[in-house]
Amino acid sequence: MEITKENRRWLDSMELSHPIVIAGPCSAETEEQVLKTAHELKKTDTNVFRAGIWKPRTRPGGFEGVGEIGLPWLQKVKEETGMKVTTEVGNAHHVELALKHNIDILWIGARTTVNPFVVQEIADALKGVDIPVLVKNPVNPDLPLWLGAVERFKTAGISQLGVIHRGFSTYNSLHYRNKPKWHLAIELKKEFPDLPLILDPSHICGRRDTILDVSQTALDLNYDGFMIETHIDPDNAWSDAAQQITPSQLTTITEDLRIRDENSTKEEFLRKLNLHRKELDLIDSNIIEVLGDRMSIAKEIGILKKSENVAILQSGRWADIISKMVESGQEKGLTKDFIEEIFKAIHVESINIQHKV
Ligand code: PEP
Ligand code: MN
Numbered sequence: 255m256e257i258t259k260e261n262r263r264w265l266d267s268m269e270l271s272h273p274i275v276i277a278g279p280c281s282a283e284t285e286e287q288v289l290k291t292a293h294e295l296k297k298t299d300t301n302v303f304r305a306g307i308w309k310p311r312t313r314p315g316g317f318e319g320v321g322e323i324g325l326p327w328l329q330k331v332k333e334e335t336g337m338k339v340t341t342e343v344g345n346a347h348h349v350e351l352a353l354k355h356n357i358d359i360l361w362i363g364a365r366t367t368v369n370p371f372v373v374q375e376i377a378d379a380l381k382g383v384d385i386p387v388l389v390k391n392p393v394n395p396d397l398p399l400w401l402g403a404v405e406r407f408k409t410a411g412i413s414q415l416g417v418i419h420r421g422f423s424t425y426n427s428l429h430y431r432n433k434p435k436w437h438l439a440i441e442l443k444k445e446f447p448d449l450p451l452i453l454d455p456s457h458i459c460g461r462r463d464t465i466l467d468v469s470q471t472a473l474d475l476n477y478d479g480f481m482i483e484t485h486i487d488p489d490n491a492w493s494d495a496a497q498q499i500t501p502s503q504l505t506t507i508t509e510d511l512r513i514r515d516e517n518s519t520k521e522e523f524l525r526k527l528n529l530h531r532k533e534l535d536l537i538d539s540n541i542i543e544v545l546g547d548r549m550s551i552a553k554e555i556g557i558l559k560k561s562e563n564v565a566i567l568q569s570g571r572w573a574d575i576i577s578k579m580v581e582s583g584q585e586k587g588l589t590k591d592f593i594e595e596i597f598k599a600i601h602v603e604s605i606n607i608q609h610k611v
Pocket of ligand 2: 280281483493494
């Protein structure tokens with residue numbers, strides 16, 4: 255797939271002086287709630303108003319969206335505030351209704367991106383219409399699946415594209431509702447630098463107090479903007495109450511974000527430096543994770559050896575490991591001394607762990 259500047263013209267043509275802000279409630283609930291929220295957002299940095307009309311709920315019984323009657327409310331938002339409007343479409347029928355009501359931008363939800371049949375159905379329903387489509391990441395951390403959905407729209411003739419990073423579902427995450435797994439988005443950005451990349455901190459955080467922090471990370475990684483759930487009365491929202499913020503809280507967040515929009519060479523230098531530092535931080539934490547995994551396997555081996563009364567140290571095997579690692583290290587431009595030093599340290603730690611067993 256080839257992504258060029260042409261594919262981001264929906265964003266570039268807005269000529270924004272700051273990263274794009276898409277804001278609005280998780281769900282459209284009533285006409286009054288939609289319009290009140292929109293008028294409040296008009297006073298903020300918001301460029302595009304979002305509201306879910308059809309809500310994909312994890313379990314039946316939750317609020318599943320107002321449906322078609324909410325679409326004229328979004329048209330009113332356009333007329334009264336001049337903001338563009340966007341909503342989620344989950345099937346061909348939604349597409350037909352959204353187009354009929356002049357919705358400006360469509361987004362594909364995380365639970366839809368996982369299903370190539372449905373993505374294809376939506377892409378087919380859009381044949382001949384060149385409306386911008388933003389594809390949220392699938393709920394599972396699968397980059398090809400995410401890109402595959404973008405590719406289906408591209409192939410169907412949609413030339414205005416973007417992706418929304420909303421985090422990945424995990425069984426038990428204390429801190430995040432959906433883990434960011436930043437390295438996936440960074441990989442995507444490296445491969446498709448012109449594809450607009452938007453952060454949805456609301457669904458990553460699942461709570462209000464961490465939205466600023468997560469958004470700052472995205473900004474440091476050169477994201478193109480944000481989609482943030484905003485409600486006039488968040489505590490009483492009909493869906494995702496814990497993560498929604500008021501329009502004035504949104505203003506506080508956008509003011510606190512250190513947005514670097516100057517283009518001086520120094521700014522550019524600092525931005526690149528920062529990006530590389532973030533990348534290093536991510537790699538370093540992967541190294542720790544891998545070392546942890548390695549040591550727990552070493553411990554298992556220690557237990558096995560003990561049960562069979564086998565000595566911990568088998569020096570022949572260790573010499574083999576070192577020479578293999580030195581060889582593959584050299585292919586990557588790493589010196590023999592460096593590899594030997596690192597693996598000596600790993601070996602010592604492994605032996606210590608096995609001694610403790
Ligand atoms: C939403 O944006 O309200 C939504 C349902 O998001 P996601 O598809 O990311 O869960
Ligand atoms: Mn939501």
